[in-house]
Amino acid sequence: MAGTKFGFFDANVRSINLDVETPETIEGVLHREPSLLKCIGCGNCAAMCTAGHFTDLRFYRLNLYLKRGLVNEIRKEAQNCMLCGKCQLTCPRGVNIRHAILLMSSIRP
Numbered sequence: 856m857a858g859t860k861f862g863f864f865d866a867n868v869r870s871i872n873l874d875v876e877t878p879e880t881i882e883g884v885l886h887r888e889p890s891l892l893k894c895i896g897c898g899n900c901a902a903m904c905t906a907g908h909f910t911d912l913r914f915y916r917l918n919l920y921l922k923r924g925l926v927n928e929i930r931k932e933a934q935n936c937m938l939c940g941k942c943q944l945t946c947p948r949g950v951n952i953r954h955a956i957l958l959m960s961s962i963r964p
């Protein structure tokens with residue numbers, strides 16, 4: 856019965872391996888998350904951020920760091936994000952903040 860097909864097949868793996876580093880660049884982050892360009896720096900995201908009450912994390916500042924090329928500052932601050940998404944609930948410009956921080960975290964100098 857070699858070669859008989861029963862309608863089943865092995866699906867391609869679609870999981871994300873977070874242990875594998877995918878180095879990102881500043882241009883790459885802006886390209887992959889263009890909503891960053893819509894930020895008006897209102898600060899709503901920082902006011903809502905739980906991690907920001909205990910750490911230096913301020914998303915609008917991360918965005919400024921990104922545009923100024925301050926990679927070390929980005930990495931230091933972005934690591935405090937819990938990816939909870941509360942900030943996105945309050946953003947008037949619809950910035951995809953969690954995705955942006957995830958990308959920012961993988962920037963390498």
Ligand code: SF4
Binds near residue numbers: 893896898899946
């Ligand atoms: S809430 Fe949105 S528009 Fe306001 S600073 Fe944060 S990301 Fe920018």
Ligand code: SF4
Binds near residue numbers: 936942
């Ligand atoms: S996703 Fe990150 S930046 Fe946004 S509220 Fe949660 S901890 Fe703060």
